[in-house]
Amino acid sequence: MANGSVRGRVIKASEMQSTDTVGLAKWLLGKALVRTKGGKREVGIVTEVEAYHTELDLASHASRGKTPRTRVLYSLGGVWYVYLIYGMYHMLNLVTGPEGTPAAVLIRGLDTITGPGRLTRELGIDMGFNRRPVAPRTGLHLEDLGIVVPRGRIGATPRIGVDYAGPVWSRKPWRFVAKPPFG
DNA sequence: ACAAGGATACCT
């Protein structure tokens, strides 16, 4: 985990509203996830992400349409989508794209915390963050530290745990991993 | 290899 005193430019919601969800997922690599609570600041560099794009994507929760749970995916990019999986682990997603386009990027790993369930547990992220804006005042936001991950250092693989989505969608190479070092 | 945990979506 990067030192908490490291600071960068606060990333605005307007930077997360492209319809190019896969592009946004790659763009997120190298950005800083910043958790603030009680005056304390924890910073991690995003190293592993997955893109979930539109209702057509059978691996996306939005493939079943708009439900109480998935409603947030349809909102304007720049809010968090958090859900509970296996009764124990919270998954952290960045809602992206314009209003009405259900898309999100799952944050699966940071430079020092690998695993989507571990990172939320260690940073204290739970359902309370669901639908909250990505902004410093909410306690969880993104910053640009100026780290550029070159294309050659981004690995692409199928997404994890989505075999149920059928051959086409489960095999889309929409998981992206940044290879170290990260800045 | 598998149990843990609870919400969710989809049945009857």
Add this chain to the structure above:
DNA sequence: GGTATCCTTGTC
């Protein structure tokens, strides 16, 4: 009401 399933992890 019931129940199969789940974008995972730690321990078996």
